[in-house]
Amino acid sequence: MMGRDWRQRGYNIAAMRDLARGILPRPVFDFADGGAEDERTLRRNESSFSDIALLPQPLNGAAERDQSLTLLGQKLSMPVIIGPTGLGGLFWPDGERCAARAASRAGTAYCLSHGSVCTLEQLAETKAAPRWMQVFVYRDRAFTRELTERAQTAGYDALVLTVDNQLLGNRERDIRNGFQIPPRFGALDMAMMATKLPWLLRMRAEFPRLTFGNYVRPGKPENLKTLAGRMNLLLDPSMSWADVDEVRKIWRGPLILKGILHPDEAAEAVKRGVDSVVVSNHGGRQLDGAAASLDALQGVLRAVDGRIPVLLDGGARRGADVVKALCLGAAACLIGRPALWGVAVNGQSGVAHVLDIYRREIDRTMGLCGVTSLAGLGPHLLLPKGALHA
Ligand SMILES: Cc1cc2nc3c(=O)[nH]c(=O)nc-3n(C[C@H](O)[C@H](O)[C@H](O)COP(=O)(O)O)c2cc1C
Numbered sequence: 001m002m003g004r005d006w007r008q009r010g011y012n013i014a015a016m017r018d019l020a021r022g023i024l025p026r027p028v029f030d031f032a033d034g035g036a037e038d039e040r041t042l043r044r045n046e047s048s049f050s051d052i053a054l055l056p057q058p059l060n061g062a063a064e065r066d067q068s069l070t071l072l073g074q075k076l077s078m079p080v081i082i083g084p085t086g087l088g089g090l091f092w093p094d095g096e097r098c099a100a101r102a103a104s105r106a107g108t109a110y111c112l113s114h115g116s117v118c119t120l121e122q123l124a125e126t127k128a129a130p131r132w133m134q135v136f137v138y139r140d141r142a143f144t145r146e147l148t149e150r151a152q153t154a155g156y157d158a159l160v161l162t163v164d165n166q167l168l169g170n171r172e173r174d175i176r177n178g179f180q181i182p183p184r185f186g187a188l189d190m191a192m193m194a195t196k197l198p199w200l201l202r203m204r205a206e207f208p209r210l211t212f213g214n215y216v217r218p219g220k221p222e223n224l225k226t227l228a229g230r231m232n233l234l235l236d237p238s239m240s241w242a243d244v245d246e247v248r249k250i251w252r253g254p255l256i257l258k259g260i261l262h263p264d265e266a267a268e269a270v271k272r273g274v275d276s277v278v279v280s281n282h283g284g285r286q287l288d289g290a291a292a293s294l295d296a297l298q299g300v301l302r303a304v305d306g307r308i309p310v311l312l313d314g315g316a317r318r319g320a321d322v323v324k325a326l327c328l329g330a331a332a333c334l335i336g337r338p339a340l341w342g343v344a345v346n347g348q349s350g351v352a353h354v355l356d357i358y359r360r361e362i363d364r365t366m367g368l369c370g371v372t373s374l375a376g377l378g379p380h381l382l383l384p385k386g387a388l389h390a
Contacts, residue, residue, distance in 0.1 A: 013317045013338045020341040025196045027177040032340045034173035035284035042284025044292040045315030052324045053383040060370030065363050069374050072254040074130045077107025080358045083313050083334035084134035089117025091344040093206050097126050099343055102351035104128035111160055119213035124154035134160040137239040148250045159251045164259025166237040169286035181228045248273050261296040263303035270307050278311040283336045301329040319361020326377045
């Protein structure tokens with residue numbers, strides 16, 4: 001890269017996004033950046049953090065801060081976890097394994113998407129830990145069972161069952177861009193892509209290998225395009241609590257439901273023996289008009305009433321956002337797009353840099369709030385709702 005070192009130029013998450021935008025072809029950038037339909041939920045995910053203000057207590061004196069926590073029996077060095085994002089290998093060669101290694105080195109968890117380019121076994125070979133595996137409920141329930149059992153055999157520390165993706169969201173940026181999997185570029189695209197040459201050169205050798213690794217059947221070579229088409233048909237919109245029970249029976253470790261916004265579903269999850277929920281709207285990529293994650297958090301927390309840890313994802317772009325979510329009662333935040341920006345900018349070290357940005361911002365926010373550990377965060381550090389514009 002020309003000019004100053006990318007680390008200096010990517011000094012916060014927004015700057016990392018700008019760098020990624022410069023690197024990636026437009027359809028690939030938009031695939032990650034975009035949301036469903038009018039992107040209202042996507043925007044609200046971020047803006048909801050501005051509706052909450054911190055009330056610091058600097059005289060508490062917080063010379064040293066510790067942001068570590070124990071979550072589902074695992075010690076994490078920071079309250080930021082890399083959430084599942086499909087096709088990580090489209091942003092950088094072996095993108096998923098790069099991200100998992102960066103998370104592991106930073107002392108936090110990485111969740112592999114069902115739709116990763118590498119297989120879950122290949123990810124496990126890195127020994128990156130803690131590692132979580134994300135699955136769906138499929139029309140062929142035997143396939144849900146198979147993926148779950150493979151994750152168990154490969155030593156995953158938690159299983160994430162995503163429940164808000166049983167019908168694919170209407171992502172209009174992808175439609176407008178003619179985004180295809182694998183990417184195809186016509187002559188005009190190529191001319192416009194002169195500035196994206198480094199990405200193209202890096203990824204050229206990868207294109208034939210790009211696939212949804214976990215879906216490939218031995219002896220049945222399928223390309224990414226046919227798999228992508230088939231995958232949507234595999235998902236079952238009739239999924240119900242009976243399916244959660246079934247997965248609960250098969251999976252012996254911590255089970256996390258991702259995509260919970262309604263308090264009643266959170267309460268039911270606890271009853272069904274689920275170990276944690278992620279309050280999430282899939283980063284605004286599924287149901288446009290769904291509540292922002294932060295707006296839904298309090299209802300879920302009330303319903304769960306401290307019985308299981310509650311996680312949140314969607315729109316956390318600053319360490320202060322993570323601190324606000326934790327003050328409300330979340331145990332930790334997952335990040336989706338920011339990790340992809342890191343992968344796109346510089347593979348493993350790009351993701352390490354993204355995690356470092358969060359770590360430094362959380363540390364500074366805790367110090368300015370007068371808090372030495374995550375246990376010290378709570379609603380007493382927030383301006384009461386309604387007082388913001390009073
Ligand atoms: C490109 C992309 C792919 C994603 N793929 C998956 C997926 O395979 N499974 C899943 O549960 N969530 C998936 N998500 C949703 C993320 O896990 C997460 O909920 C969301 O990105 C969080 O919001 P944030 O991007 O604002 O941090 C994806 C998100 C993006 C941006």
